[in-house]
Amino acid sequence: MDLRHVCSALMLCGVALLWSATANAQFEQRKKETKNFYVVREAGSDQCTIKPGKWGDNPAGMVGNGPYASKDYANAAIKTFPECKGTKSDKTTKSDKTKKKQKTE
Numbered sequence: 001m002d003l004r005h006v007c008s009a010l011m012l013c014g015v016a017l018l019w020s021a022t023a024n025a026q027f028e029q030r031k032k033e034t035k036n037f038y039v040v041r042e043a044g045s046d047q048c049t050i051k052p053g054k055w056g057d058n059p060a061g062m063v064g065n066g067p068y069a070s071k072d073y074a075n076a077a078i079k080t081f082p083e084c085k086g087t088k089s090d091k092t093t094k095s096d097k098t099k100k101k102q103k104t105e
Contacts, residue, residue: 036067037074039081046086050074 035052041061042049050071051059058066063081068074078084 034069036069037071038067039063039074039077039084041083046084048078048081048084048087050078 036055038051038053038059039048039062040051040059041047041063043061048063053059053067055067063083064077068077078087
């Protein structure tokens with residue numbers, strides 16, 4: 001190998017390292033902290049509530065296997081848990097709103 005090939009190889013390695021560092025920094029900037037929602041049973045009753053929290057910080061009295069990505073998903077899950085039969089869902093989901101709108105038209 002002559003000096004020209006060695007310089008070219010080093011230059012390509014430098015460009016690749018610079019590009020990967022820039023791409024990683026841009027990814028870290030875009031990463032957004034999202035909320036997770038947990039279905040939590042109130043002690044001594046059949047009422048459940050939706051509580052926001054961080055991933056991995058499971059609140060005491062949590063019902064189900066894990067967090068939900070939105071309040072709508074958590075609200076829909078409350079309806080399926082037998083532990084939460086006394087909970088009255090006062091919020092309608094987006095699909096419920098769509099169904100009502102279609103009926104009125």
